Each structure stands twice: as structure tokens, then as C-alpha cells.
Amino acid sequence: DVKVTQSSRYLVKRTGEKVFLECVQDMDHENMFWYRQDPGLGLRLIYFSYDVKMKEKGDIPEGYSVSREKKERFSLILESASTNQTSMYLCASAAGIVQPQHFGDGTRLSIL
Amino acid sequence: DQQVKQNSPSLSVQEGRISILNCDYTNSMFDYFLWYKKYPAEGPTFLISISSIKDKNEDGRFTVFLNKSAKHLSLHIVPSQPGDSAVYFCAASPRGGAGSYQLTFGKGTKLSVIP
Numbered sequence: 001d002v003k004v005t006q007s008s009r010y011l012v013k014r015t016g017e018k019v020f021l022e023c024v025q026d027m028d029h030e031n032m033f034w035y036r037q038d039p040g041l042g043l044r045l046i047y048f049s050y051d052v053k054m055k056e057k058g059d060i061p062e063g064y065s066v067s068r069e070k071k072e073r074f075s076l077i078l079e080s081a082s083t084n085q086t087s088m089y090l091c092a093s094a095a096g097i098v099q100p101q102h103f104g105d106g107t108r109l110s111i112l
Numbered sequence: 113d114q115q116v117k118q119n120s121p122s123l124s125v126q127e128g129r130i131s132i133l134n135c136d137y138t139n140s141m142f143d144y145f146l147w148y149k150k151y152p153a154e155g156p157t158f159l160i161s162i163s164s165i166k167d168k169n170e171d172g173r174f175t176v177f178l179n180k181s182a183k184h185l186s187l188h189i190v191p192s193q194p195g196d197s198a199v200y201f202c203a204a205s206p207r208g209g210a211g212s213y214q215l216t217f218g219k220g221t222k223l224s225v226i227p
Binding site: 004031040043045050058090092097098100105106 | 157203
């Protein structure tokens with residue numbers, strides 16, 4: 001079974017802080033993704049990575065950056081957290097294109 | 113512009129009956145479709161997928177139907193069980209090009225199976 005692990009289930013930070021969300025997958029998948037889920041909006045893609053050190057913007061990249069230094073790890077960075085970034089953040093990985101994405105359990109981030 | 117639409121925010125079904133969840137899409141480049149189930153406080157779990165070369169795919173109690181001409185897909189759950197109560201997301205991606213990495217999700221339908 002694919003295991004996608006997100007480092008924190010719940011996180012509370014203050015506005016202006018730099019926030020790191022970490023994600024690790026154990027299946028040697030090429031592709032990794034960061035989404036946020038908000039009520040009534042479904043899942044929206046922030047960034048994805050198709051290889052080490054490679055990244056592509058998703059639908060809502062503003063205010064975020066990512067880092068993929070190792071194949072198994074994909075980090076989401078909030079450069080200067082704002083209250084509108086309070087959300088559920090979901091990481092996913094996939095073996096390739098046209099393959100199901102497998103999700104972690106999410107990090108519920110609150111920015112105060 | 114919502115490219116994947118799940119027009120029913122919620123659905124209630126009696127245990128043992130059929131649950132039918134619907135999804136419409138507008139992007140004619142989409143040709144790979146997936147359904148995910150999500151329980152509260154957990155990440156989405158992949159259920160079943162279908163590519164555009166097929167019009168039906170079955171996996172146990174779950175069947176996905178694709179009508180390309182209508183740009184419509186549906187997920188049938190038979191028989192429905194209380195443990196199926198969750199939010200169901202439809203997702204789609206194009207097959208070729210950089211966009212094929214990307215899934216576009218609907219907003220979800222909350223299914224409640226009543227014992």
C-alpha cells in the first residue's frame with residue numbers, strides 16, 4: 001500500500017510567520033502534489049513536482065513555494081503566512097501521469 | 113470556470129439500495145476520470161477510475177459509467193452500506209501534455225447511507 005505521510009495533523013501559526021509543511025511518500029513515486037481543501041471549493045492544486053528539483057504551478061500558487069530536494073519528500077512553504085491561508089492542506093503522490101494520486105491525511109493549518 | 117461539476121452537494125440513500133453520484137465536465141480534453149472517497153479528518157482515498165476508451169468500469173460494489181458525448185460520468189454503489197457514508201469527489205485529467213499530471217476536482221457530494 002502507498003503511504004503518504006504529512007508531518008503534522010494540526011498546526012497553528014501567526015500571521016507573517018514562515019511555515020513549512022512536510023510530506024513524505026514511500027513508494028518511489030515520480031510525482032508529488034500539494035492541494036488545499038476549503039468548504040464549498042473542493043480540492044485546488046497549489047503546486048506539483050514531476051521530478052527532484054522540478055516544480056510546476058497549479059491553480060493557486062500565490063503566497064506559496066515548494067521544495068523537492070529528494071524524491072520521497074515534498075515541502076510546501078508559506079513565505080509569510082496570512083489568515084486567508086487557514087485551510088486543510090493535502091499532499092499526494094502518483095507513480096506517473098494517468099495514474100491515481102494517493103493522498104496523505106492532511107494538515108489542518110490555522111493562521112491567527 | 114468550473115470544469116468538473118458535481119451538482120448535488122448531498123445525497124441520502126437507504127442501506128441496501130443503489131447510490132448514484134453524478135459528475136459533469138466541460139473540458140473536452142479530459143480523458144481520464146477518477147472517483148475518490150473522503151471521510152472527515154482523513155485524506156481522499158482512490159476508489160475507481162475510467163479512461164475514455166471505455167464506457168464502464170467495475171470494482172466490486174462500485175461501477176463507474178462514462179458518457180463521453182454528454183460529458184457525464186456517474187458512480188454507482190450497490191448495495192449501499194452505512195460505511196459508504198462519506199464525501200465523494202469526481203476528478204478528471206487530460207491524457208497528454210504537461211496538464212496530464214494535474215487532476216481537476218469537483219466540489220464533492222456528501223453521501224449519507226441510512227441504516
